[in-house]
Amino acid sequence: MAFIFEPSHDPRGESMAEEFFKAGDKVKYRGMSMPATIVSGPHKSPGVQRFLITKADGNVSLVPKRDLERIVPRLDQMAGTLAMHTFGLPFASLNIRDQVKLASLARTVLNIADRTRGEA
CATH class of the missing domain: 2.30.30 (SH3 type barrels.)
Structure with a gap:
């Protein structure tokens, strides 16, 4: 749903x-x-x-x-981009389970990007 x-x-x-x-x-x-x-x-x-x-x-x-x-905060931009590339749908139209998964994935990606900033 x-x-x-x-x-x-x-x-x-x-x-x-x-x-x-x-x-x-x-x-x-x-x-x-x-x-x-x-x-x-x-x-x-x-x-x-x-x-x-x-x-x-x-x-x-x-x-x-x-x-x-x-x-728009970075986390929202990342989750929206992941939703469009993964499901081809806007983040808001996904079911709650997929929204939670994508939000967690977006948070992880941003944490890795922040930790490895400046590295090759």
Whole structure:
């Protein structure tokens, strides 16, 4: 039996509703390599929602939501990639047994990569 998640939730159970950014969250900001921090929001403005962010250089900006992107942890990226290569399906659509196996495998792979960093 596979668990199919609604579009409003991601596999970790976090709400992915319209306002899933919260104050203090680290996010990717378009055009910058370093993450930004959400200060407050969403603020209603004509056309789009905007968030007040502190950029890595210390400047504060009011930016539209479309310029922000959630930072996905390495473990989630690895588990998602393994699911697509192994089963050809997204991680969220796998049954719980396969999700647990892939999460454990992803954790092991990342631990090995961290331990052997810099080695040939």
